[in-house]
Amino acid sequence: MAKRKLRIVRETPQLGICEYCNMQFSAVTPLGAPNKTKIQEQFNAHKCKPVDSSQNALRIVREATEGK
Numbered sequence: 191m192a193k194r195k196l197r198i199v200r201e202t203p204q205l206g207i208c209e210y211c212n213m214q215f216s217a218v219t220p221l222g223a224p225n226k227t228k229i230q231e232q233f234n235a236h237k238c239k240p241v242d243s244s245q246n247a248l249r250i251v252r253e254a255t256e257g258k
């Protein structure tokens with residue numbers, strides 16, 4: 191299991207991102223109260239996209255093709 195961390199980037203309305211895959215989570219709270227639980231639940235439920243590995247693969251392909 192990859193390490194991942196939720197970072198709150200904005201409190202009102204609350205917006206958070208996963209520091210591992212940069213997925214964004216927003217919690218709309220009708221009463222205007224901070225709802226850290228909702229955003230945390232979304233974060234816990236999401237599956238990280240393997241951004242790093244795909245980018246590395248793309249870079250390797252690009253470097254290989256550009257070198258010729």
Ligand SMILES: [Zn+2]
Binds near residue numbers: 237
């Ligand atoms: Zn993630």
